[in-house]
Amino acid sequence: MLGTGMIKGMVxxxxxxxxxxxxxERMPTIxxxxxxxxxxxxxxxxxxxxxxxxxPEKGLRCVACKICEKExxxxxxxxxxxxxxxxxxxxxxxxxxxxxxxxxxxxxxxEVCPFDAIKMDTSFELSTDDRFEGLLIHKSSLAxxxxxxxxxxxxxxxxxxxxxxxxxxxxxxxxxxxxxxxxTPAPAAKPVPA
Amino acid sequence: MSEQLQEPDLVPPHPPGxxxxxxxxxxxxxxxxxxxxxxxxxxxxxxxxxxxxxxxEVAIGPHHPSTHGVFRMDAVLDGERVMKLKPxxxxxHRNHEKIAEMTTYxxxxxxxxxLDYFCSLTNNWAYALTxxxxxxxxxxxxAEYIRVITAELTRLLNHVCLIGFLTxxxxxxxxxxxxxxxEREKILDLFESLTGARMMCNYxxxxxxxxxxxxxxxxxxxLLVDGFPRFLDEFDNLLSTNEIILAxxxxxxxxxxxxxxxxxxxxxxxxxxxxNYDIRKVDHYGIYDRFSFRVPLGDHGDVYDRYMIRVxxxxxxxxxxxxxxxxxxxGPIIDPKAKLRNFKPKVGEAYGRIESPKGELGFYIISDGxxxxxxxxxxxxxxxxxxILEDMCLGHTVADTVxxxxxxxxVMGEVDR
Numbered sequence: 134m135l136g137t138g139m140i141k142g143m144v145x146x147x148x149x150x151x152x153x154x155x156x157x158e159r160m161p162t163i164x165x166x167x168x169x170x171x172x173x174x175x176x177x178x179x180x181x182x183x184x185x186x187x188x189p190e191k192g193l194r195c196v197a198c199k200i201c202e203k204e205x206x207x208x209x210x211x212x213x214x215x216x217x218x219x220x221x222x223x224x225x226x227x228x229x230x231x232x233x234x235x236x237x238x239x240x241x242x243x244e245v246c247p248f249d250a251i252k253m254d255t256s257f258e259l260s261t262d263d264r265f266e267g268l269l270i271h272k273s274s275l276a277x278x279x280x281x282x283x284x285x286x287x288x289x290x291x292x293x294x295x296x297x298x299x300x301x302x303x304x305x306x307x308x309x310x311x312x313x314x315x316x317t318p319a320p321a322a323k324p325v326p327a
Numbered sequence: 328m329s330e331q332l333q334e335p336d337l338v339p340p341h342p343p344g345x346x347x348x349x350x351x352x353x354x355x356x357x358x359x360x361x362x363x364x365x366x367x368x369x370x371x372x373x374x375x376x377x378x379x380x381x382x383x384e385v386a387i388g389p390h391h392p393s394t395h396g397v398f399r400m401d402a403v404l405d406g407e408r409v410m411k412l413k414p415x416x417x418x419x420h421r422n423h424e425k426i427a428e429m430t431t432y433x434x435x436x437x438x439x440x441x442l443d444y445f446c447s448l449t450n451n452w453a454y455a456l457t458x459x460x461x462x463x464x465x466x467x468x469x470a471e472y473i474r475v476i477t478a479e480l481t482r483l484l485n486h487v488c489l490i491g492f493l494t495x496x497x498x499x500x501x502x503x504x505x506x507x508x509x510e511r512e513k514i515l516d517l518f519e520s521l522t523g524a525r526m527m528c529n530y531x532x533x534x535x536x537x538x539x540x541x542x543x544x545x546x547x548x549x550l551l552v553d554g555f556p557r558f559l560d561e562f563d564n565l566l567s568t569n570e571i572i573l574a575x576x577x578x579x580x581x582x583x584x585x586x587x588x589x590x591x592x593x594x595x596x597x598x599x600x601x602x603n604y605d606i607r608k609v610d611h612y613g614i615y616d617r618f619s620f621r622v623p624l625g626d627h628g629d630v631y632d633r634y635m636i637r638v639x640x641x642x643x644x645x646x647x648x649x650x651x652x653x654x655x656x657x658g659p660i661i662d663p664k665a666k667l668r669n670f671k672p673k674v675g676e677a678y679g680r681i682e683s684p685k686g687e688l689g690f691y692i693i694s695d696g697x698x699x700x701x702x703x704x705x706x707x708x709x710x711x712x713x714x715i716l717e718d719m720c721l722g723h724t725v726a727d728t729v730x731x732x733x734x735x736x737x738v739m740g741e742v743d744r
Contacts, residue, residue: 138568145565146502158554161509173520175541204668206434239437239529244537245668253523288541 174286177253179233180242182275189276194250197226201242201251209235210242229275233259234268249293255285382410385725389418393496393729396739400716400728407724412717416710419743427703432458432533432670435703440527442705443741445485448477448518449683451531456612457679457690458533462672464662470535471614472655476548477521477530478681479644479651483555484514485684486595486637486644489736493634494566496733497575503565510558513551520544533670535661545652552648559641567638576631580719580731583628590715594686594708595636596735600628606682613681617654618647633734671698685709685736705744709737 153160163170184192197214213228242251254277261267283290388399397418403411423442427435439454440447452474459466466474491507515525520541522528530537566572582592587600597604605622607615623639625632674696680689686708693702712735720728 135570138570138573142565142569145561149506149561159509161512173516173523173541175520175523175538177523200668204431204434206430206437237437238524238527239440240523241433241437241529 172255174288176255177238177240178257179236179238179254179259179270180231180240180251180275181254181277182229182272183250183252183279183282184276185279189273189278192278193225193272193276194248195226195229196224196248196250197229198247200245200247204241204245206239206241207235207237209233209237226272229272231270231275232268233270234264249297252282252286252289381405387725387728389415394732395492395737396742398737398739398742400732402720402725402728404725407726409720409723409725409728412720412728414713414716416713416739416742419739421740421744423744424703424705428700431698432672432700433667435700436531437527437529440529441740442707442744443683443685443688443709443738444526445488445738446481446684447526447528448481448530449681449688451528452478452613453679453681453683453688454690455531455533456681457677457692458672460677460679461675461692461694462533462670464534464665466535466613466662467659468614468656469658470660472651473536473540473660474531474613475615475618475651476648476655477518477528479648480514480517480548480551482644482684483641484511485736486641487511487514489637489733490562490566490634493630493730493733494572496729497572499571503562506558506562506565510555517544517547517551520547532661532665532667534665535659537661539660545655548648549652552645552652555645556642559638562638567635572634573631575727575730576634576734577629578627579630579723579727580734581627581629582715582719586715586718587628590718591711592686592715594682594684594712594736595640596633596686596712598622599625599632599636601625606680606687610680610682612679618650620644620646630730630734633736669698671696676702680706683708685738685741686712705741707741707744709735710742713737713742 149159183194184190185194186192197212199212199214202208202210202212209232211228211230211232212226215223215225215227217223238253240253243253259268279290279294283294383404385402385404386399387402388394389397394400399415399418401413401415402409421441423438426438430438436451436454439450442450458464487507487510491504491511494503495501518528519525521544522530522537582596582600584600584602587597588602592600593604593606601624603622603624606612607620608622620643623636623643625636672694674694676691676693678689678691680687682688687706688708689706691702691704691706692700695701716732716735719731723731
């Protein structure tokens with residue numbers, strides 16, 4: 134009969150409408166600025182620099198090796214190496230800028246960094262009325278503490294911390310072979326059972 | 328001192344043949360608008376004597392909501408009937424292939440996300456597959472299963488969106504699209520918790536995948552797979568027997584099997600015309616030979632068949648997902664030989680292809696042994712499926728053109744690259 138298909142559809146719409154009051158699955162929207170969804174742990178937005186300890190200048194893990202600058206597909210990273218008065222290279226960036234208007238959040242910089250110095254942030258409310266200077270993020274605002282990193286990516290940070298501690302212990306053991314102490318093996322992430 | 332500059336010839340505002348006087352002469356109207364069998368004669372436009380000059384040239388797009396992006400159709404209309412239609416694309420050209428030839432092999436992986444931005448994981452897979460062929464990398468079991476799971480989720484996502492957009496094109500403003508997006512949202516949440524990004528996943532690497540599955544992810548996929556048939560049944564109730572959908576789609580935009588093959592159409596569009604060609608079955612890339620699934624085929628090759636093929640394919644994807652979730656082993660997720668930096672495959676060439684949700688997605692790469700490819704070429708399914716648009720649209724109304732275009736399933740990011 135002509136029209137039965139449409140009536141069937143209407144019944145489906147009515148069921149969805151009524152169901153949206155009872156089933157959260159049928160009403161997935163939230164009122165964003167007031168309510169916020171919890172971001173998943175792997176979530177990523179733009180890169181930031183990790184520093185250890187209290188001082189963002191001294192504790193910066195970055196050694197200005199420029200690997201990320203070279204590998205970055207859209208070339209949004211700009212690094213100048215710090216040099217002392219004699220022109221000797223310090224293992225430290227004088228300038229580290231990321232143009233987030235160019236960055237495409239691919240996290241290749243994170244993957245290629247051998248020093249675990251650059252990681253992905255999760256903050257996303259970055260809108261600004263200055264499209265040039267406002268979106269060029271400098272070293273001072275890029276540097277964030279390791280505690281912050283632990284807060285946003287706990288599992289990943291735990292692995293990184295364990296690996297860095299193991300490397301440090303290994304280096305110390307190498308430097309002082311008499312006082313060698315076997316480094317505690319890093320608790321490797323267990324593969325998820327199928 | 329200097330030569331007198333010649334005054335340039337005045338450029339006519341229209342290319343020759345497109346002025347109002349010349350329209351009648353410039354276009355040879357085919358006696359039968361379409362040579363394909365089964366074309367409804369009643370829909371054929373008839374040019375009445377004395378009205379030859381009444382054709383109207385209309386540019387549908389590039390900024391038209393029904394063209395799915397910046398895409399233009401130069402249509403010549405007789406009343407409401409389409410007499411000639413020329414797809415014009417290139418507005419979203421981003422130089423993807425040349426950029427990829429300038430960057431490292433790894434560096435173009437995130438750019439492949441942006442080809443068909445609905446299906447970033449299948450794009451990743453096609454590119455990774457090609458480079459693995461080139462460099463001779465072995466993908467571990469677990470990574471293969473993860474790839475199948477993510478690719479089939481991508482297929483669900485793409486088809487769900489397509490059906491939403493298609494009904495939106497037919498004038499069902501809102502409701503089916505919102506239901507479709509509700510389901511898409513669940514899949515995007517899964518992608519976000521796995522890869523960190525909702526659409527630009529950048530997840531696969533040469534020789535495996537980037538990160539291990541987070542805890543509870545497979546459980547979440549299982550939940551989704553169990554709940555999805557309910558949504559498909561709802562969609563069937565809502566749309567598949569709806570009289571308006573039937574009237575708008577049946578017998579519209581018929582593409583014969585012969586013409587589909589001759590114009591290199593692939594994917595659901597080809598199968599809707601009744602050609603049994605699915606690269607998952609034909610080529611057995613990855614581990615698709617381990618799963619049992621059927622390939623749905625259409626009879627008529629009209630828009631309704633294309634819609635139905637997608638619905639049926641989603642059900643088959645769910646079957647594949649169930650088997651993959653059951654069998655996924657533990658183990659490493661990336662080939663230990665794979666290098667992230669200074670990756671230089673040996674000299675050679677490779678063509679890798681997969682069945683992306685839109686058709687055959689292929690990458691062709693020539694390596695000269697350096698860190699970036701010597702030649703990099705994408706075979707985009709959307710663009711090649713789009714080239715047959717005129718043959719499907721001739722004789723139909725403008726409103727049908729929109730529906731036919733919607734059923735081709737294009738994403739301009741992939742058409743123009």
